[in-house]
Amino acid sequence: xVTVADYGDFETAWCPGCGNFSIRKAVIxxxxxxxxxxxxxxxxxxIGQAAKAPHYLRANVFxxxxxRSLPPAQGAKLANPGLTVIAESGDGCSYGEGGNHFLAALxxxxxxxxxxxxxxxxxxxxxxxxxxxxxxxxxxxxxxxxPSMPFNPMxxxxxxxxxxxxxxxxxxxxxxxxxxxxxxxxxxxxxxxILQPCVSFNKVNTFAWYKERVYRLGDxxxxxxxxxxMEKAMEFGERIPIGVIYENDRPPFGGRLPEAARGPLALxxxxxxxxxxxxxxxx
Amino acid sequence: xPDISVNILIGGEAGQGLVTVGDFLAKAxxxxxxxIVVTQDYMxxxxxxxxxxxVRVSPDPVFAPREGVDILVALDAASYPLHRDQLSERAVxxxxxxxxxxxxxxxxxxxxxxxxxxxxxxxxxxxxxxxxSLLCLDAAWIEKIIHDTFAKKGEEMVAANRKVFADAMAxxxxxxxxxxxxxxxxxxGKRIMLNGNEAIALGAMAAGVNFCSFYPMTPGTxxxxxxxxxxxxxxxxxxxxEDEIAAVNMAIGASFxxxxxxxxxxxxxxxxxxxxxxxSGMIETPVVVVVAxxxxxxxxxxxxxxxxxxxxxxYAGHGEFPRAIFAPGTVEQCFHLTHAAVHIAxxxxxxxxxxxxxxxxxxxRGVVPFDLAALPAVAxxxxxxxGPGVYERYAVTDSxxxxxxxxxxxxxxxxxDSDEHTADGHITEDLGVRVTMQDKRSRKMAGLLADAVPxxxxxxxxxxxxxxxxxxxxxAALEAAALLRESGTSCAVLHFxxxxxxxxxxxxxxxxxxxxxxxxxxxxxGQLARLIRQETGFxxxxxxxxxxxxxxxxxxxxxRLGSKRP
Numbered sequence: 084x085v086t087v088a089d090y091g092d093f094e095t096a097w098c099p100g101c102g103n104f105s106i107r108k109a110v111i112x113x114x115x116x117x118x119x120x121x122x123x124x125x126x127x128x129x130i131g132q133a134a135k136a137p138h139y140l141r142a143n144v145f146x147x148x149x150x151r152s153l154p155p156a157q158g159a160k161l162a163n164p165g166l167t168v169i170a171e172s173g174d175g176c177s178y179g180e181g182g183n184h185f186l187a188a189l190x191x192x193x194x195x196x197x198x199x200x201x202x203x204x205x206x207x208x209x210x211x212x213x214x215x216x217x218x219x220x221x222x223x224x225x226x227x228x229x230p231s232m233p234f235n236p237m238x239x240x241x242x243x244x245x246x247x248x249x250x251x252x253x254x255x256x257x258x259x260x261x262x263x264x265x266x267x268x269x270x271x272x273x274x275x276x277i278l279q280p281c282v283s284f285n286k287v288n289t290f291a292w293y294k295e296r297v298y299r300l301g302d303x304x305x306x307x308x309x310x311x312x313m314e315k316a317m318e319f320g321e322r323i324p325i326g327v328i329y330e331n332d333r334p335p336f337g338g339r340l341p342e343a344a345r346g347p348l349a350l351x352x353x354x355x356x357x358x359x360x361x362x363x364x365x366x
Numbered sequence: 367x368p369d370i371s372v373n374i375l376i377g378g379e380a381g382q383g384l385v386t387v388g389d390f391l392a393k394a395x396x397x398x399x400x401x402i403v404v405t406q407d408y409m410x411x412x413x414x415x416x417x418x419x420x421v422r423v424s425p426d427p428v429f430a431p432r433e434g435v436d437i438l439v440a441l442d443a444a445s446y447p448l449h450r451d452q453l454s455e456r457a458v459x460x461x462x463x464x465x466x467x468x469x470x471x472x473x474x475x476x477x478x479x480x481x482x483x484x485x486x487x488x489x490x491x492x493x494x495x496x497x498x499s500l501l502c503l504d505a506a507w508i509e510k511i512i513h514d515t516f517a518k519k520g521e522e523m524v525a526a527n528r529k530v531f532a533d534a535m536a537x538x539x540x541x542x543x544x545x546x547x548x549x550x551x552x553x554x555g556k557r558i559m560l561n562g563n564e565a566i567a568l569g570a571m572a573a574g575v576n577f578c579s580f581y582p583m584t585p586g587t588x589x590x591x592x593x594x595x596x597x598x599x600x601x602x603x604x605x606x607x608e609d610e611i612a613a614v615n616m617a618i619g620a621s622f623x624x625x626x627x628x629x630x631x632x633x634x635x636x637x638x639x640x641x642x643x644x645x646s647g648m649i650e651t652p653v654v655v656v657v658a659x660x661x662x663x664x665x666x667x668x669x670x671x672x673x674x675x676x677x678x679x680x681y682a683g684h685g686e687f688p689r690a691i692f693a694p695g696t697v698e699q700c701f702h703l704t705h706a707a708v709h710i711a712x713x714x715x716x717x718x719x720x721x722x723x724x725x726x727x728x729x730x731r732g733v734v735p736f737d738l739a740a741l742p743a744v745a746x747x748x749x750x751x752x753g754p755g756v757y758e759r760y761a762v763t764d765s766x767x768x769x770x771x772x773x774x775x776x777x778x779x780x781x782x783d784s785d786e787h788t789a790d791g792h793i794t795e796d797l798g799v800r801v802t803m804q805d806k807r808s809r810k811m812a813g814l815l816a817d818a819v820p821x822x823x824x825x826x827x828x829x830x831x832x833x834x835x836x837x838x839x840x841x842a843a844l845e846a847a848a849l850l851r852e853s854g855t856s857c858a859v860l861h862f863x864x865x866x867x868x869x870x871x872x873x874x875x876x877x878x879x880x881x882x883x884x885x886x887x888x889x890x891x892g893q894l895a896r897l898i899r900q901e902t903g904f905x906x907x908x909x910x911x912x913x914x915x916x917x918x919x920x921x922x923x924x925x926r927l928g929s930k931r932p
Contacts, residue, residue: 121779122778123774130784144779144782146781147615147649148615148641151612151615151645154607154612154613154616154619157605158620161625162624184612186608187608348623349624349625351601353571353576355572355738357599358738361599362558362735363735
């Protein structure tokens, strides 16, 4: 039986009070609940404080480049469909530098989960606006206020009819771990955008700010209703819904790839008789 | 030795089917036992413009394209004026009589395409009929290809095409054309027809490549297209990524979990991959990147050829890490060096490159089918951790190569980090560990040097002239050397099919001993010459450089052999 202890205990480089600690707890709780052993899971991350998260648990880890968690995550999953692949990174990494990869991942629908730690600020580089920073928010790099409209990952994912679109809050670990569990179970690309305070650099979207606004979606929300989902995806301000915003059964990428059904590519060896036949066709 | 090759140039607009005529003819010639070199020159557009498909054919081995045109098939009005100056003394020009006298000159055969063809779509067959008759090629070779190509569309289609082909042959036989038949073929062995990119894709599959991610870019794309078309039976997963950055990162991710990954691209696309190459170097996860060169900077001449991305590939990636760069000069080398590139990448857990170019990518040749059973084994990562204790992905070793496991097989955890990392893969800012790890990675260079493919020397090492070249300029250099020898000047060729790392002992004595060492390259600054100077101190006094978008030829080399450094 898998336990929380299997995922280890690590010293971190995070600031005291950072939302990452709670997210880490929720992630491990979800994995234990799913009965997944560390060696069955691969975390792929980019760069940033959130992207360090996979170093602070026991699992397979691919900590790559800034903004590039999704391409290697998809490659890894296609190469070994048996692995549980979780991409984990921040809002800047996932929606800014990696924006095109995010869009393509929504389209491609490879069976993996993206956990986006969304603190609405660049933490590791000390407080510049991120793609989700609210318009007008003053930072050191944007002294006149962030000039651009914030990116809405929920609405974009719903618009793309991603199979599983959820928002969580680091202040509600129980609820968040449930979302992560459902996201990992989902067959296809699943997104959990996780609101979290950055205690060092975001003085606007504080723990109290989120706590005041965040509410759990109730049973009256039908995540299979596209219109209702879009409405909830657009709700961000005085009230912010957390929970599964949208869900469908779109088949995952790979169903069209008979070669991927043969199991891990690591175990494939080229069949020279087949290749001989291919060569002969060039005669 | 007289040149008994025949150079056929088919010219026309994009979309007119000149590639069909060229491919049919080339395949028939290979099957008939001839040696060919195909050169495709096309414009960056889908329709219109002016494209050419040249087939140089000979009973004897030919290695390079040649300038003079012996048969010009002018599919449009522009072809004759554009290629008039290239016509050889014996040249015949085939022009549709509907294009009129304006498109014709002396020694022109006005072909009544309209009368020969019930529909314009059969004009290709008529052109083949005329060509077949002029060359005195046994019609059966073309007829077989017509059958193979059109059988799936029904016997009626086959018969219609064959009729046009036969009528055109018969018509040509009645004309008063004096064109010497092509000399009989001497090669009777079984051969296949491949271009460079197809051979790269096949070499990759032979080496076990089973993952290819790419973003389309001419002239690299056809490597991925070949893998997509032929690779399914081999279990190759091919994915068109959203951009080149994704393509290389996806391949590295797949490689990390045990795929054997290859990424084809061209210079502009590779420029975007540079960050990913550095990642491959840092996390020691192999990836083979095929860079099919075309002229730059920026978008350059998208469909033409050049050898100017050596520096880009040599220095791609921030920081320092070992790599190897192969540069095939023939279709056979495309196959074997790609196979070797996969092995070296896996063995040293490093990025490895195959540098080719548009000319070779699109150049068909007849080759003896590869002996797959004779291929050497390819290094593979491990899937079972049987050592005691915790698995360390970056265990420090004398060779710099750490035992590589892939995640998901057994209880061992595999941790890789683009940050500097400890032996177990975790992020560190311990500066002592940094030095240990950098030294570990750098030590792989010794292995790469030991495994480096030495340059090939063709000819007498004591020759007056030594032509040094790399990659696809090999054929032009060999032909130039042969022509020089015929005219009484001794000449040898030194061809580098691996351009990095270089082992000076393998070639420096030859260069130092040569009375006249000339570097022949398809770029404007002499990139390999500079690299050799940097690595060995040897300075080439003479350079022959081409960067007008066209492939090097023997004539180009011979015309410039007198000139010094530009």
